[in-house]
Amino acid sequence: MKILTGIQPSGKLHWGNYFGAMKSMFDLQAKGEQLFMFIANFHAMTTVRDGETLRAATRDVALDYLACGLDPARSIMYRQSDVPEVQELAWYLSCLTPMGLLERCHSYKDKMAHGFDATHGLFAYPVLMAADILIMNAQLVPVGKDQKQHLEVTRDLAQKFNNAYGEIFTLPDAYIPETVATIPGTDGQTMSKSYHHTIELFEDAKANKKKVMAIVTDSTPMEAPKEPEGNSIYELYKLFATPEEVAAMAAAFRAGGYGYGHAKKALLEAYHRLFDPFRARREELAKDPATLEDILQDGARRARAAAAPVMDKVRRAVGL
């Protein structure tokens, strides 16, 4: 099974990224699968306009993935820009992409609604994403729910290309673990780095605590029984805690005499239990930039080797 995913280095990674995208990859890796994981720095240019910021964010994403469990001996981690053939393939796909297909994409419309510039890059983004996936002939793409439509575009473009030029591309499937499909931010809306309500994976402990303690709740008094389902703190706790711990929190809420403050403390503890070892590993990795660069270069070499036979067929098929 060929599994591939990408993540944009457009801000600090957060709990939504970890549980919505990263964790399912590590679970697959633990089952013995090889992953293609790339850092979508070309994509991030649709919103990041500063070279140094982009470079630093790219490095941070690589460190985050390695710290949380990406195994570079088994899996292939690379920077999108180190496989420049994706731009070439994106052009070939562009020539088959109906405007209407892109006009219907929600993520473009959402970005517009949030005041981003209407650039060609943002509009054409799903075509580049399709190229990322198809160039490796990926079969399975772990992503969050918001990316489902982009996977449909990818399949559509693969089909159009195959119809025009012969069976070259595999039609990929999205892999969206339903249990963690949408992770709420501190204000109860879907957590996203575009909207300033995220809880980052590796910010300092004090800032982290402040954010958790500031998660928005209703004003039900501490003594009153509460319904846990749908409550952001409880929903977030489910991600980190064992089923027994989750059941205990639900029972405590329903019994009354258990406040949101108590639940926030439990959430913070559960976060530390999982993330403190990751944080320690990240600090070690960050001390050695040369090794990080070696890992990325090695990933790029292996990724380009995987892309080469596909691009060979594609170029011949389109008439080059």
Ligand code: ADP
């Ligand atoms: P953001 O929305 O913060 O900009 P991205 O769009 O870069 O995050 O998403 C990176 C990956 O993380 C995608 O696969 C996306 O679906 C997943 N993801 C991001 N936020 C969430 C969330 N709140 N719940 C579930 N998955 C998420």
Ligand code: TRP
């Ligand atoms: N669009 C994805 C996001 O914002 C990132 C991405 C780019 C990606 N290319 C990809 C994800 C290819 C999976 C496969 O999250």
